[in-house]
Amino acid sequence: MSKIKLSTDRLTIGLYIQLPCAWGGHPFLFNSFKIQDQQQIDVLQSLSFNHIIYFPEKSASVPLPANTEKKSHDIEPKDEDDYLDALWQEKQRRVEEQKAYLRNLRKSENQFKQSLSVVRAINLKLDNQATQALSDATDLISNITEKLNGCNSTVLHLMEEGQENDKYHSHVFHVAILSMILGKALALSEQELIYLGLGALFHDLGKLKIPKQILYNRPEVSSVENNYYKMHVRYAMDKINNIPDFPNTVTEIVSQHHEFLDGSGYPQKLKGDQINLLTQIVSIANEYDNMCNPTDKHPVRTPYHALSHLYKNRGSQLNKEILGLLVKELGIYPPGCIVQLCNEKYALVLSVSKENILQPNVMIYDPSIPKNDAAIISLSEKELKIEKVIIPSRLPENIREYLNPRARVNYYFEHNDVS
Template identity: 45%
Template sequence: MASIKLSVERLTEGLYIKLPLQWTDHPFLLNHFKIKDHQQIRLIKNLGVKFVYLIPEKSDNKPLDPETPVEEMSDDESQFLDKQAEKLWQEKQCRITKLKNYKRKLQRCEKNFDRSMSQLRSIVGKIKSRPVTAIREAESLVEEMVDALMESDNVALHLMNDAKESEDIYFHSLNVAIMSMMLAKSSGMPASDIKTIALGALFHDMGKLKVPTAITRKTTPLTAPEENYLKLHTKYSLELANIAEDFPPAAKPILSQHHELLDGSGYPQQLTAKKIDLKAQLVSVVNAYDNLCHPQDPSKARIPYSALSYLFKNKKEQYNSDFMALLIRLMGVYPPGSVVQLSNQQLGLVISVNSESLLFPNVLLYDPSVPSNEAPILDLEESDLRIEQAIPPSKLPEKVYTYLNPRIRISYYFDPND
């Protein structure tokens, strides 16, 4: 939107302005906002700036006439204003401290995610030659993740870094395991069932390692023989699990049934609702969501918001409706990875959702006046802004896309809130 340079002497309530300052150089929550009262005008003038940028399209009022007399400020007003400015600075400092703590938590979460990914690669590498060792290591990984999940009632789901194309199967498996665990916890399942689900989800697609990469990475439509070959991965996954006698029998249906659909249109056995294992029904919902976000043809990838909407509107007859509703509650209306436009028209990237405040995720804001590695993260619960719409990353201007760096591969990890 076009902006106009405006003298601070012409400010009045209802004007939407942008400050010509760094985010850390003023006490306001954001660099641009609509002036709501006379006190804000006084605070802006006290910043020592001679002008601001006016955005007429977003303003409810017109600037004061240039000839408007300047009001003098009394000593009492000045002292009151100083106290208000100090209060705002303290609040902002608390926000900055909170932001630093949040980024540290995010770094810790990334580290745990990378460690889990490394362990999963190692496990898969041993599944044929040392199956018993692989299963034990997988159970140890699952135990650790479930313990972390169960130790807190308030769990945040964070957006992780990008995957390497060659490791899609590992990221997909860990992604499905993470979301399935959270879904199982949300549905009230005990820790023992969550561990079974996590183990099944980790191994659900491992049979694809026996399918030629020319098929698993093909981006054009598969031929009928190729599609039939790919569908054999459920059989191959089960065969890999059967190599290890210690693989829990309760997790095996997840491997063989995660593509079965309630209406009988799935594979490999065209099972209907009552014959499909409940844990497999749970994993299949999560698997479908992640596959919509990351299909074999990247050009057909849906943004998280669109993937959830598509499942809810078009697949109710095929997937367990209770688990689907829980997934939507778990991910929030705008899941991590969604590029969104806020009510002040500012753009941002949803980077985490708090299970206790689904409508108020944490959003990394696009603000060209701040370096991208220092971009402010806004907790919507603590602001008067709201999300107006989700935006496909492909529709973003290049400079916004570069700044927000929306993930091509959307992966999640959880972190219990302290």
């Protein structure tokens, strides 16, 4: 894409420009943007730039001829000063908002990592300290339930990637979080949420007995190997049936999590209401996570495409009401998506609130701003909208490295302790 140095006396509305200074050296929210009005031109000309960078292909107009005499716009100096002050104040407000957002994000990440460590410890105790493992799992899920019920509005954040060799624990914990968020949306009781979280946490326990060459190579396995894979439900049941006082409702979730409403699931080919409602919730969370984060050779789907596929193509197998709730909770553009905005900028969706499912918080790609200082904005406060979702592999390498789309998509909710 061509770019041309341009003196500020040639600026006009419709030019797409990049400013030749650091982000903190000007009052605008972005280092590059399309000029919208004369006030922006007046501010740009007041900043004493020797030149700006102009992008012809992105512009809706052409520069003024060289040495064009500056026109009077009948704007009082005080009005120009007020406009400039307003720009700086708005920018400072956004800076403070971004700092607060990052604090909340880091807090959620710490809670996520601590909980994931507990999940690992629970798994290690299952062989020789099964009763203690169940007790620890109940404490973990009860604590998460209390925090989740304490949130007036659920804000979901995209987490940093976990350890590459930790796919099992990341999967079951992520399914638990998604299931409990859906359960809260369905107004389940506290005890039902606890059973739901426990069922999700233990649903794949039997996979620990399946050889890795089968687990990691599906669907490129023989029919015999695939039938062996399906035995993981039976292996999980064998395990939990030996744990004293294991809740019957949780057992039912584990035994049914691969059953589908149309009877096409396994191992019992149950249909409709034969499948526990809590199981139907876990099944949807499980399918979504498996599409975004396959541990085998199934293709990876973006969160947007996974959600779209489930909603459009799996309605006969999965509960449509719960699928609708999943869309409401994750948004049309779930965290983890790479999107292109109406101003042609690329962005990574970082978090979403169901009050603004079309207007998530995004991190903007801007090569003139260091990656660690990248702008994070809420589309609900900016006249920007998402134009389309971009598959990460189709991005230029420099943009992909900057936005860092997660190889593994994990969510956790924002919770602020009441002091």
